[in-house]
Amino acid sequence: MTAGVPIFSPGASEDLLSGGRSLRRALAEQPYHMVERDAVIVAADDRDPPVVQIHRGMAYRSFTLADGRRAIVDILIPGDIVGVDHAVLGRANHDIVATGRMGYRALSAATARELMTDPQIAIRALALIGEARWRADRHITAITRLDAHGRIGAFLLGIYERLRRRDLIARPTFNLPLTQEQMADHLGLTLVHVNRTLRRLRGERLALIDRQVVIILDIDGLHGLVRGLPEPSYLPEPWMGENSDWPASELPATAVLR
Amino acid sequence: MTAGVPIFSPGASEDLLSGGRSLRRALAEQPYHMVERDAVIVAADDRDPPVVQIHRGMAYRSFTLADGRRAIVDILIPGDIVGVDHAVLGRANHDIVATGRMGYRALSAATARELMTDPQIAIRALALIGEARWRADRHITAITRLDAHGRIGAFLLGIYERLRRRDLIARPTFNLPLTQEQMADHLGLTLVHVNRTLRRLRGERLALIDRQVVIILDIDGLHGLVRGLPEPSYLPEPWMGENSDWPASELPATAVLR
DNA sequence: CGGCGGATTGAAGGGAATCAATGCTTGTGG
DNA sequence: CCACAAGCATTGATTCCCTTCAATCCGCCG
Numbered sequence: 001m002t003a004g005v006p007i008f009s010p011g012a013s014e015d016l017l018s019g020g021r022s023l024r025r026a027l028a029e030q031p032y033h034m035v036e037r038d039a040v041i042v043a044a045d046d047r048d049p050p051v052v053q054i055h056r057g058m059a060y061r062s063f064t065l066a067d068g069r070r071a072i073v074d075i076l077i078p079g080d081i082v083g084v085d086h087a088v089l090g091r092a093n094h095d096i097v098a099t100g101r102m103g104y105r106a107l108s109a110a111t112a113r114e115l116m117t118d119p120q121i122a123i124r125a126l127a128l129i130g131e132a133r134w135r136a137d138r139h140i141t142a143i144t145r146l147d148a149h150g151r152i153g154a155f156l157l158g159i160y161e162r163l164r165r166r167d168l169i170a171r172p173t174f175n176l177p178l179t180q181e182q183m184a185d186h187l188g189l190t191l192v193h194v195n196r197t198l199r200r201l202r203g204e205r206l207a208l209i210d211r212q213v214v215i216i217l218d219i220d221g222l223h224g225l226v227r228g229l230p231e232p233s234y235l236p237e238p239w240m241g242e243n244s245d246w247p248a249s250e251l252p253a254t255a256v257l258r
Numbered sequence: 259m260t261a262g263v264p265i266f267s268p269g270a271s272e273d274l275l276s277g278g279r280s281l282r283r284a285l286a287e288q289p290y291h292m293v294e295r296d297a298v299i300v301a302a303d304d305r306d307p308p309v310v311q312i313h314r315g316m317a318y319r320s321f322t323l324a325d326g327r328r329a330i331v332d333i334l335i336p337g338d339i340v341g342v343d344h345a346v347l348g349r350a351n352h353d354i355v356a357t358g359r360m361g362y363r364a365l366s367a368a369t370a371r372e373l374m375t376d377p378q379i380a381i382r383a384l385a386l387i388g389e390a391r392w393r394a395d396r397h398i399t400a401i402t403r404l405d406a407h408g409r410i411g412a413f414l415l416g417i418y419e420r421l422r423r424r425d426l427i428a429r430p431t432f433n434l435p436l437t438q439e440q441m442a443d444h445l446g447l448t449l450v451h452v453n454r455t456l457r458r459l460r461g462e463r464l465a466l467i468d469r470q471v472v473i474i475l476d477i478d479g480l481h482g483l484v485r486g487l488p489e490p491s492y493l494p495e496p497w498m499g500e501n502s503d504w505p506a507s508e509l510p511a512t513a514v515l516r
Numbered sequence: 517c518g519g520c521g522g523a524t525t526g527a528a529g530g531g532a533a534t535c536a537a538t539g540c541t542t543g544t545g546g
Numbered sequence: 547c548c549a550c551a552a553g554c555a556t557t558g559a560t561t562c563c564c565t566t567c568a569a570t571c572c573g574c575c576g
Contacts, residue, residue, distance in 0.1 A: 071402040071403045072402075084384070087384075089385065117377045119375045119377055122381065126346045126374070130343035130347050133343070136398060137319070144331075144444075179553090186402075190533055192532085196557085229323065438522075454524090454564095
């Protein structure tokens, strides 16, 4: 650990990078799991749920209301590490579900707790939850103040940005393994209205969504729909350390994090 | 710090409590600030914003879209500590604004970074952001799948629970220093519809909201509106350490954390 | 007393939900 | 190899919750 009483004027960048490496190394030692669509990786009432890193495919975090309605609060893409807070809180309280064939590694809560005693890793964990909360904030802003048109635009741009930033894609085309019903549960709309809106985006030549393939035709146009929504670009550089270790993937075949 | 290779089977409770104490102690040494309504404590583009602890009154975190529309993503009550992630991320990206006369203490980002090298404090910080993200998740669920009626019910219950848990109130009556417009910006509704819905709650004898005083008349009835929404009751016990140091406050006069 | 911000209330329009069919793909079995 | 089932996507018709527009009211303060 950093000795003495370090004062990082320029920020905690070094610790962030180093902690990120340690965390990823620990995860890399864990067995690789492969599951099918709708597999529940973590259930809401699991005790001491593990920390999970997505490697291939996507997953979502969701809550299910008593009447069966569901809210998908976050989408997880390859490279995302979720649940570092589980180690502290002891309960996830939400489900984590695969949206399709998905590969991941998991770190037990106990192991995660041990790792957290390393300040660098703790800092990194802090940044990880911070990023998740940032996504949550952006999402809240979108569904609070944008209509269906804007929400879907924000959603597509958000996923696109995240994939690109992680070097999982290079062009504005990617695989999105979600049904329209899942998008609806994420955006606070109905399946029917999501469908109509996607079709409308197509008509406006902003984006094409066919089956599970998204092709963004007019990025600037889409940005126009979500003007003023917090820009993800604020994410600090150290963030980038998340990839670079791994080769970039491409297009329609679901992005893969090795 | 905890020596050796500690394995907390029962969880990180001790560290959480100890870290919480240290953090609060550090905050207690900072000067007390008092501001008026609409004062901006942290602006979206501030560099290295401080960690803030609310002592008296309430505040909110918000994003403002390009066209001026606003989304209030979180409400902060006395005792809440926000921005521990600022120390790591270096940017808040959202505004933190007082909803009325408000008292708080602030810890500079640099000092906060120093504190984070203490694993116990880091664990506590992790729990703090975890709690914030939990609130965000609950809120997303509410605005994604509940109508105006349910959203307001969930909102009132949520604030009530938080105040009660922190021993700031003992009965289902409290001061809520928010205008209907602010509630609207928080719940994704319009001021007009918030007004109608509050009035409807009154008609149903579920809750009375007059001026800034909330009186919950039928807690079970309100719970019926939000059936299935994640229960805040899951928050771990160590949490409770947040208060107990301070005497409880009461009623219409805004709750105060000493 | 006049003015101002917030709260209320009415009327009309619109975006999204709901209800209901009908395509389209893919996987399975005869 | 084709029929068939199942799940998802698509589309039309209708309903309704919420927004928008517009006044009016009310409590507070200089």
